[in-house]
Amino acid sequence: DQQVKQNSPSLSVQEGRISILNCDYTNSMFDYFLWYKKYPAEGPTFLISISSIKDKNEDGRFTVFLNKSAKHLSLHIVPSQPGDSAVYFCAAPQKGAGNMLTFGGGTRLMVKP
């Protein structure tokens, strides 16, 4: 049972435009979400998070939106830069399971110059 899903395996965007990466979840107990970025040959790097008490969190060019009723979150990158080309994972901690993160399958973002 995939509790966190990223239905788009890849996304291609022109430099300077907006990138929107989507994530859906099924477990209504999730109340905190994280986005990680991963470059080839490196480990995932924490990018931004959001608590379920908020519907938006912004950090520079990165904004995460949370729609609890739809069990959907999205990561917006504006403006997109070639250095943003990476695989992006959304994740959520399982309640009562330490800090065990459940990850989506990832979306590969390609930003074209």
Added chain:
Amino acid sequence: DSGVTQTPKHLITATGQRVTLRCSPRSGDLSVYWYQQSLDQGLQFLIQYYNGEERAKGNILERFSAQQFPDLHSELNLSSLELGDSALYFCASSVGGMENSPLHFGNGTRLTVT
């Protein structure tokens, strides 16, 4: 640089063998996590240790075991290796064992079983 160190970077071994992957967490972090990323799959949680004690367990095979030592470094032992165990193994650490603290990942160990 996340501050999490994993060794070795690459490991090639034969079926039936046993290997040990090592992880040093960020300075000050008490929790260590192990994740597996197989080809074309997402990150699968294996196990979490907090200050030497097992805190949470995922879909870790019985052939796999882990421990966290008093100096907080951790080792993941994989035995009776099968071709399907070929994957990237990531270690991560966090300050505490509580929920909602971001994990910081190492660069992984790529295991190839031939």
